[in-house]
Amino acid sequence: MKVNVKRAFIAEMDSAQQLYEQGQFTKAFFHLERAHILGQAYVIPHTQSHWWMLKVGLKTHDAREVLGQIPRMLASVIFSRIWVPVGNTGGAKVSPFEPMAIPEDLKAILQK
Template identity: 35%
Template sequence: MQRSFSQRIAPYVEAELANATWARSIGNIQQEFFYLERAHVIGQESTYWHVKVHVLMLLWASRNNSLKEILGQVFRIVGAATKTAFGLVPQGNTGGANVSPFKKMPISPELATLIEKAKSSV
């Protein structure tokens, strides 16, 4: 049985989420969000991971009292839940409220390799 993209990309997204948890544990909120952004780029073509990362970004925003980020993440959660399955995601977008939710962004070669590996796995 062939595994889905969500299943194949999971280890890479989970690694970034583990890094975010580590950064949070040492009190480095900027680094925590950086890893959430990386998880977003890697997992944004999976509805499950796309929504999950935005929820984690919303929790980050709430812990850090960032109203702009809270509002941005609520909007993005709705979009991720309703648009991802149709392929309506701006590739490379880092997912934070500091960038337009519609803006395509370059994907680093490192992350692009992980995404392609997950897409091409059989």
Template identity: 40%
Template sequence: MTIPAIVHAKQLIAVEMAAHAAARTVNDITAAWIALERAHIISQPYLGPHLVNHWAMLGFAVEQRDWREVIGQAIRLALAPLGSLTGRIPIGNTGRSNVSAFEPMAIPDDLRDAMARRDQ
């Protein structure tokens, strides 16, 4: 049985958010950001989860006192609804302030494969 795409996406996002939490517990900031980026890639087609992901990125940036990232996330929170309404979501974009909010990026192979599989 094929599960709906949004349900599958939410399951994958939950895995990445768990990886984010685990990385934070051992103070692995790099791994924590990577997990948030991967969750962002998955959430992009779905406005609600996409916004939740940017809020998580914003909160983590505040905790890290990374003010450049805080500003970048605030801008992305404003842009995400516009991107959804216009259909201009840059597929594969990691959602961080160190990349253009408009730049499509390659999706990591393992993530692309996981996103393609909806039969669980």
């Protein structure tokens, strides 16, 4: 993982974890989606973002998110280095196969 991408990923995960601890789960999930975009090509960061999405799903009693994150975590271990749908935010409300537009600020980080 490039240093600038790693820094941005860590910043998004830190924000997500702080918001999670404060019980601000919707805001935490937003940062997890951003972290997912940054880390999806790398096994550990990709899986870490899904793990935290699962935790948010459990805290909010969102069965769809919980059930959606379990196979996504498994797939992240297998497919991160092979193929990922670029820009996909990783939540259970979107297809795990759907490429998505990358926010401009993240695009700039990924292109450096």
